Structure formats: structure tokens, C-alpha cells
Amino acid sequence: MKKIGILGGSFDPIHKGHIEIANIALKELELDEIQLIPTKNNPWKDNVNTSERNRLKMMELAIQEIKNITINTIELESHSDDKNYTIDTIKILKAKHPDVKYYYIMGMDQATLFHQWKNAEEISELVQLVAFQRGGYEDKGVNIEKYHFIVLNNKPIYASSSEVRNGHIEMLDKCVLEYISNKGLYLDTMISLYMKEKRWKHTCSVANLAKMIAKANGFNEQQAYIAGMLHDIAKEMPYEEALELMKKRYPEYLDKPVAIWHQWLSRYVSEYTFLVKDEMILKAIEDHTTGSTSMSDIGKVVYVADKLDPLRGYDSSKQIDICKKDIHVGFRNSLIEFYEFSKNNNRNIDECFYEIYNKYVVKGEK
Numbered sequence: 187m188k189k190i191g192i193l194g195g196s197f198d199p200i201h202k203g204h205i206e207i208a209n210i211a212l213k214e215l216e217l218d219e220i221q222l223i224p225t226k227n228n229p230w231k232d233n234v235n236t237s238e239r240n241r242l243k244m245m246e247l248a249i250q251e252i253k254n255i256t257i258n259t260i261e262l263e264s265h266s267d268d269k270n271y272t273i274d275t276i277k278i279l280k281a282k283h284p285d286v287k288y289y290y291i292m293g294m295d296q297a298t299l300f301h302q303w304k305n306a307e308e309i310s311e312l313v314q315l316v317a318f319q320r321g322g323y324e325d326k327g328v329n330i331e332k333y334h335f336i337v338l339n340n341k342p343i344y345a346s347s348s349e350v351r352n353g354h355i356e357m358l359d360k361c362v363l364e365y366i367s368n369k370g371l372y373l374d375t376m377i378s379l380y381m382k383e384k385r386w387k388h389t390c391s392v393a394n395l396a397k398m399i400a401k402a403n404g405f406n407e408q409q410a411y412i413a414g415m416l417h418d419i420a421k422e423m424p425y426e427e428a429l430e431l432m433k434k435r436y437p438e439y440l441d442k443p444v445a446i447w448h449q450w451l452s453r454y455v456s457e458y459t460f461l462v463k464d465e466m467i468l469k470a471i472e473d474h475t476t477g478s479t480s481m482s483d484i485g486k487v488v489y490v491a492d493k494l495d496p497l498r499g500y501d502s503s504k505q506i507d508i509c510k511k512d513i514h515v516g517f518r519n520s521l522i523e524f525y526e527f528s529k530n531n532n533r534n535i536d537e538c539f540y541e542i543y544n545k546y547v548v549k550g551e552k
Contacts, residue, residue, distance in 0.1 A: 203345030353379025402510035420451035
């Protein structure tokens with residue numbers, strides 16, 4: 187008789203812990219296969235954070251080089267918008283494959299609550315229940331004995347999708363992380379681990395404004411949003427760490443004010459930590475503070491969105507409207523405003539700014 191393990195969940199997103207448990211179960215229970223079953227409407231959660239298509243793609247990427255772990259879309263294929271209950275899924279699977287012995291795998295957190303599951307007793311009669319150790323959840327024994335669980339001999343798993351969404355990207359397979367970053371998924375919460383609340387709010391505001399301006403100009407909204415979300419990702423990097431990285435990667439800019447180092451460092455973190463591959467996005471991040479003589483349309487969008495963020499405390503609505511109508515005019519206006527403000531307040535202006543000013547304001551180039 188074929189032995190198949192079932193590991194269900196939202197996989198929002200799939201992380202290393204899911205794969206680790208699947209591999210442990212395959213070996214320890216001598217299973218022929220593990221089927222990951224993404225739920226359409228999880229009875230334990232009110233919503234998911236990204237689309238079924240994205241969740242499936244991330245799952246495919248996570249298991250692409252692993253044997254005996256597959257994806258079963260039985261719940262996603264349901265035409266009903268009702269909650270997906272395990273008992274219903276198991277009955278369908280058993281009816282289709284009566285010759286298969288199923289092992290239903292869950293974390294110890296759910297095992298301790300299993301008595302609350304719909305038709306818990308019937309589930310335990312239809313399949314072999316399996317629990318794995320999760321960090322922070324103790325085996326209380328009551329449900330384990332009552333429903334005849336097998337408990338896997340694993341080190342407690344601490345990874346969780348919610349922790350990933352809150353910035354713990356080390357829990358992700360690199361292919362999954364690359365997909366997330368280049369699609370702009372979860373970034374609004376992921377970046378919160380890298381900055382204080384005030385900067386986090388500013389960053390989210392800039393990203394949403396950049397997306398709006400890009401859309402109004404017919405540009406790529408996703409590129410603008412991702413660049414906006416990551417433009418300040420290294421702003422609060424500790425000075426010693428920033429200094430070492432500047433020496434190693436950007437020695438030609440070491441003489442620039444420390445306050446603007448973050449535009450280069452944010453590009454670095456976006457590219458090598460978050461695995462962003464789009465050069466348009468990376469260049470926009472690199473140019474967002476000082477600008478450059480090679481500004482892309484998306485670069486201009488992020489530049490003005492950062493300067494005109496409504497959370498900065500002044501009414502920028504008129505300038506935003508101009509940027510939505512014509513980003514090139516709005517960008518030139520931002521350069522003029524910066525120049526006049528600096529002159530009126532006796533602030534030093536970097537020499538590179540004059541080249542930028544000459545190209546986009548004096549010559550009026552796009």
C-alpha cells in the first residue's frame with residue numbers, strides 16, 4: 187500500500203520549515219510521497235496576503251529540486267467559497283485513492299487544538315495523524331494519546347509564514363525570496379524589521395505615492411512600488427557596518443556626506459540581501475537622494491515621491507498633481523526647489539548636483 191503524507195496550509199509564503207518537516211516525515215515515516223496542499227479558505231485564518239497564483243509559484247520554486255514532494259491543488263480547485271475543512275478534503279482523497287494510506291501532518295500548535303477541528307474523531311479514523319515539534323508549543327499529551335498521533339523526532343521548528351512576512355527573510359529559500367522581492371510581495375511588512383516605525387510609515391507612503399505617479403504617467407507601477415519600498419532599507423544601518431560596506435563596495439563615494447550613503451547601501455541590500463534583479467529598480471534606489479545625469483523615468487518617480495511624501499509635514503499636493511500630469515516637469519520643479527531652498531538657507535550643494543541641474547533644468551532634457 188502506498189504511503190502518502192499530507193501537509194496542508196496557506197503557504198503564505200512557503201518557507202524552509204515546511205520543506206524541513208516534509209523531508210523529516212518522508213524519512214522517518216518511510217513515506218513514498220509528501221503532498222503539499224495549499225488551502226483556498228483556511229478555517230483558522232480570515233485571509234491570505236497574496237494570490238493563489240503567487241502562492242503556487244513560490245511552492246513550485248521551493249520544491250523544484252526535491253524528489254517526492256509534490257503539490258496537490260485539490261482545495262484550490264474547489265468552486266465553493268466556503269472554508270476548506272480537512273475532513274472534506276480527506277474524504278475526497280480517500281474516495282479517489284482507496285489503496286493509499288494517508289498520514290496527515292501538523293504542527294504541535296494545531297495538535298493541541300485538534301479536538302476543536304471539525305469531525306476530529308472521524309479524521310483520526312480515516313488517516314494516521316502526525317505531529318511535529320514547533321518552537322514555543324509543548325506536547326500536552328491529551329490529544330496526542332486520544333487521537334493516536336505519531337510524534338516526529340525533530341528539533342523544534344521556529345520558522346513561520348508570519349515571521350517571514352515580518353522581515354525574517356532568512357527563513358526563505360533563495361528562489362522564493364527572489365520571486366517575492368521582484369514581485370513586490372509582502373514588502374510593506376518585511377521592511378519593518380529594518381527601520382523604526384516613523385521611517386517605516388514614510389517608506390510605505392513613498393512606495394504608494396510612487397506607484398500612483400507611475401500609473402498616472404503610464405509607467406511600470408510595480409517597479410516604482412518596489413523601488414519605493416526599498417529606497418531607505420539601509421538608512422538605519424549602524425555606522426560601523428555602513429562604513430565597512432562603503433569602503434568595500436563604494437570607496438569612490440566615501441567623501442560624500444554620511445547622510446546620503448544610504449542610497450548606495452540601499453541598492454546593495456536590495457540586490458544582495460533581497461535579491462532584486464531589475465536594474466531599473468536598483469538604479470532608481472541608487473539615485474533617489476542626489477539624483478544623477480542618467481535618471482530613468484522610474485528613477486524620477488521615486489525621487490519626487492521621496493521629496494513630496496505627504497508625511498513630511500507640508501502640503502505637497504500641487505507638486506504631486508504636476509508630477510502625475512508630467513513627471514519630467516515635476517522632476518525639474520523638484521530640482522529647482524532644492525536649489526532655491528539650499529541657496530536661501532546657505533546650505534552646501536554637492537558639485538554633482540550642478541551637472542544634474544544643468545541637464546534637466548537649464549537644458550531641459552528629459
